[in-house]
Amino acid sequence: MTIAPDAAATVSVAIGQWAVAGSPSKIRTLLGSCVGVVLYDRGARVGGLAHVVLPRSRGAVDHPGKYADTAIPALIADLDRALRGKSAGRLVAKLAGGASMFTLGPSANPTMNIGRSNQEAVEQILADLRIPIIARDLGGETGRHVTLDTATGLVVVRTPGADEKEL
Amino acid sequence: MSTDEQQLMLRTIFERGAESASQALSKWLGAEVRLTVSAVDRVELAAAAEVLGPPETLVAACAMGLSGPLGGRMILVFEDRSGLALIDLLLNQPIGTTTGWGDLERSAAMETTNIVGCAYLNALAAHLPTAGSDSAELAPTPPVFFHEFAGSLLEFALMDQALELDEVLLVRSAFSASRADLKLDWTLLVVPDRPTLQALAASLSS
DSSP states (O other), X not given: OEEOOSTTOEEEOOTTOEEEEOSSOEEEEEEXXXXXXXXXXXXXXXXXXXXXXXXXXXXXXXXXXXXXXXHHHHHHHHHHHHTTTOOTTTEEEEEEEOOOOOOSXXXXXXXXXXXXXXXXXXXXXXHHTTOOEEEEEEXXXXXXXXXXXXXXXXXXXXXXXXXXXXX | OOOHHHHHHHHXXXXXXXXXXXHHHHHHHTSOEEEEEEEEEEEEGGXXXXXXXXXXXXXXXXXXXXXXXXXXXEEEEEEHHHHHHXXXXXXXXXXXXXXXXOHHHHHHHHHHHHHHHHHHHHHHHHHSOOTTOSOOOOEEOOOEEEEEEHHHHHHHHHHHHXXXXXXXXXXXXXXEESSTTOOOOEEEEEEEOHHHHHHHHHHXXX
16 A cells, blocks of 8 residues: 655556555556546545455455455555544545456456456445445546546546546 | 476577567568567566556557467557557658558558467467367467557456466567667567466476
8 A cells, every 4th residue: 555655746556556645646547457446535635546456355365455355445444544534424436447458369258357347346345335436437448547636536537549538 | 387497498488489470570571570588577466567668658559369278368569659660661661651550550560460479379389388278279369459558458468367366477579670770669478378377387397
């Protein structure tokens, strides 16, 4: 986990990692079939981003940021710490990613669509935690560059060859 | 694939593929081109997005799916400018003439990938251990063109290994040309799938 070291910093989140930052700072990541989970507290202007690789940990504990069912609780725990225990009921979620790029070769099996599985797992976990999802940019066939601005809560999504999108 | 010795053996096998691909590519381009295995990398998943350089860089890439004794993906990645230089070379026009990836340019990139990939795979098929494979023939799918962030491309390509591994393996080859005006910032990535990694590890250990 990374916490933005100083004001106006930009934190990059690698695959299978997460970060939390206060305002003003930016948190960014680059997604393919992984799902970026942004959680944000509008009042405190504190946010976090987890780069989720796979839906379920199945008991694996070494890399909590890799799996939806361990990354989201880890992200919330760090946000709760940054908000001094007051995150409950204040967080909203925005999601991006979960694309399916390769439709060729052995991994083209439609039952093994990791992007879709990641989306479904993340949405279910957030529903169980009663965290509302207020914006989504999911699926498709291209990667996404995602940036959270903690000052505003805006999430900017860039895709190759397309205009920026705000969530 | 866990030991340095296995990686060295794997590298030797892939160098045979690179040699064969060099000959085919030189013939196709009408210029002497060398393809050299630069690394057989074991990379932490968190660092994998940077294997091709800055993850946010837009790259052109052609990917072929592989099945048989070597399952996974082969991806020819072009840094934009040198990818477009390839088109100029193939169309026999001054380097710098082509400025974007239209249908013709994409088609030429895919054909180049097909030629490089098939030459590489034919050589590999002759040298890869066959133990553990359930189908004898090494078969590629037709290439597909992408214009993508380098980091996202790698994430997609490595997802199969990421299902079970926290450290991924890929084989990188670099290109060089005898012509001074031909700068080939291309990378050929071979990303084996999990069953292939297991089969190779077992075969190379025995």
